[in-house]
Amino acid sequence: MVHRVAVLALPGVMPFDLGIPARVLNEADGRYQVTVCSIGGGPVLTNAGFRIDVDHDETALADADTVVVATQEPSEELLRTGRPDAPTAAALALVRPGARIVSTCTSAFILASMGLLDGLAATTHWNLAEDFARLFPSVDLRPDVLFVDAGRVLTSAGAAAGIDLFLHILRRDHGAEVANEAARKCVVAPWRDGGQAQFIRRPTPAASAVGTGPTRHWALHRLEQPLTIADLAAHASMSKRTFSRHFVAETGVTPVQWLISQRVDRARALLETTDFTVERIATETGFGSATQLRQHLHVALGVTPQSYRRTFRVGY
Structure with missing residues (x-):
């Protein structure tokens, strides 16, 4: 019927x-x-x-x-x-x-x-x-x-x-x-899971001249390094507890969540614009290993690095 x-x-x-x-x-x-x-x-x-x-x-x-x-x-x-x-x-x-x-x-x-x-x-x-x-x-x-x-x-x-x-x-x-x-x-992909994330661009809070803004700006230029909350707090001349409290108040997320988000965004940009291997992108973005990059990208977007690259790079 x-x-x-x-x-x-x-x-x-x-x-x-x-x-x-x-x-x-x-x-x-x-x-x-x-x-x-x-x-x-x-x-x-x-x-x-x-x-x-x-x-x-x-x-x-x-x-x-x-x-x-x-x-x-x-x-x-x-x-x-x-x-x-x-x-x-x-x-x-x-x-x-x-x-x-x-x-x-x-x-x-x-x-x-x-x-x-x-x-x-x-x-x-x-x-x-x-x-x-x-x-x-x-x-x-x-x-x-x-x-x-x-x-x-x-x-x-x-x-x-x-x-x-x-x-x-x-x-x-x-x-x-x-x-x-x-x-x-x-001529479309036969399957994208409904749970896959929409490809949302979330803006980074502006790096102001006060509070944690200068430290966020500093960290964005060092994402490949193994940054810790202690590193961020030291740059801001605050205790870890005070820094974390101010950070959440200014950005709405914890320092660790923010770092992961920025690293994922950097990885997305490299997947879209370069031919770097997944391992190299993991190193460039501070994830340390391809496994860590895959895990975080999957949590954030529900896709693998290769799948994301195919989506945004025609002919890759």
């Missing part, structure tokens, strides 16, 4: 994300029928500045086995109130009990505003994670992962993470062979 998928395109929809369900699921040899719909069945203005024609209205949601809310930026009203607009709420009320519901990227805001994520784990784009957590405290937000399968409801992070989610859906529905073949046809 063909599995019916209805993709809801709301105003401001992102064209790339809107096309992901059909692009992936249509490679499954007719196992899915993907229909795009809009509220009222009229054209939808995308966030790219052009309109798309849609042949179906929201009643398509009522017959669907899987409903997908394609990515759109949350409206100012939704970000302020945490409530959906009336047309969107009425459209999603048509979804039949038991239907699978999927959101990509920031459309998790829509699902959460309808109460569909209450008590469940979910993810969204990391850049709006703080807003999401503020508005929907009853949701178990996991802002660092690529996607979350909570059973009936599935959510993904930004852009290409939607591809990972729909390959996961294929794998869940029909097994690895079907999902891997679809991935080959789409």
Whole structure:
């Protein structure tokens, strides 16, 4: 039996994300029928500045086995109130009990505003994670992962993470062979674990002229050295206890956590921009061994050094 998928395109929809369900699921040899719909069945203005024609209205949601809310930026009203607009709420009320519901990227805001994520784990784009957590405290937000399968409801992070989610859906529905073949046809990686971290760039707190700022600046130029809290405290002319207290107050993390984070960031840069071996990068960043580098990169991002390098260096 063909599995019916209805993709809801709301105003401001992102064209790339809107096309992901059909692009992936249509490679499954007719196992899915993907229909795009809009509220009222009229054209939808995308966030790219052009309109798309849609042949179906929201009643398509009522017959669907899987409903997908394609990515759109949350409206100012939704970000302020945490409530959906009336047309969107009425459209999603048509979804039949038991239907699978999927959101990509920031459309998790829509699902959460309808109460569909209450008590469940979910993810969204990391850049709006703080807003999401503020508005929907009853949701178990996991802002660092690529996607979350909570059973009936599935959510993904930004852009290409939607591809990972729909390959996961294929794998869940029909097994690895079907999902891997679809991935080959789409020319994408067949498997990135949902628990893999989003590639978030976290800014380093500014190195001020007071407090621990000068010491952080000093340490950043010596990451290859076996720095200890005693070394950092001595540079700051503080006791270890006082230094640690000031450090946490200024950065939000402990000195050890900060050093590891900076070393991981340095390793990422070297993986992206050089042909250095993993062993050399481990030495350059102060991890000491390739094993330590692999362990810390996996904890931080959920990937190996080789996998990270392949992701960011085309042709490596």
